Amino acid sequence: MExxxxxxxxxxxxxxxxxxxxxxxxxxxxxxELEYLFRDCSITDHTQMKEYAARYVTYNTAETWTSLPxxxxxxxxxxxxxxxxxxxxxxxxxxxxxxxxxxxxxRYT
Numbered sequence: 338m339e340x341x342x343x344x345x346x347x348x349x350x351x352x353x354x355x356x357x358x359x360x361x362x363x364x365x366x367x368x369x370e371l372e373y374l375f376r377d378c379s380i381t382d383h384t385q386m387k388e389y390a391a392r393y394v395t396y397n398t399a400e401t402w403t404s405l406p407x408x409x410x411x412x413x414x415x416x417x418x419x420x421x422x423x424x425x426x427x428x429x430x431x432x433x434x435x436x437x438x439x440x441x442x443x444r445y446t
Contacts, residue, residue, distance in 0.1 A: 343377050343378045343379075344378060345374065345378050345380065345389055346374075348392055348393060353374075353393045354367050354370035354371045354374065354393055355367070355393070356393075356394055356398075358394075358395070358398055358436075361436035361437065361438040361439040362438050362439060364432075364433060364436055364439040365433065365439060365440075367394075368390070368429055368433075371389065371390055371393070374389075375389070383423075383424050383425040383428075386425040387403075387408055387425055387428050390402070390425075390429070390432075391403050391408070401435065402432050402435075405428065405431050405432065407423050407427050407428035407431045408428055
């Protein structure tokens with residue numbers, strides 16, 4: 338018998354990754370924890386990943402994150418050229434840019 342994939346926990350479950358907007362430096366850790374959960378639950382669809390990432394934060398934060406063009410778009414046209422695919426990673430980078438101090442480059446070395 339094949340093992341079944343774990344399900345993503347409900348929004349307010351004690352095990353979900355948490356992030357406090359007052360601590361922007363911890364945002365990348367939130368995403369790392371979330372990505373561990375995606376692997377455990379076999380979540381590979383980029384749209385689902387974006388939706389779950391926005392599901393586990395406060396309403397106001399989710400509203401901000403889901404309003405980014407990278408959230409809804411699967412592709413973004415670039416001038417007269419072919420559209421560029423928008424992945425979970427692209428959206429995550431756009432989210433991190435919203436919070437000064439959250440970038441990896443601000444970490445201690």
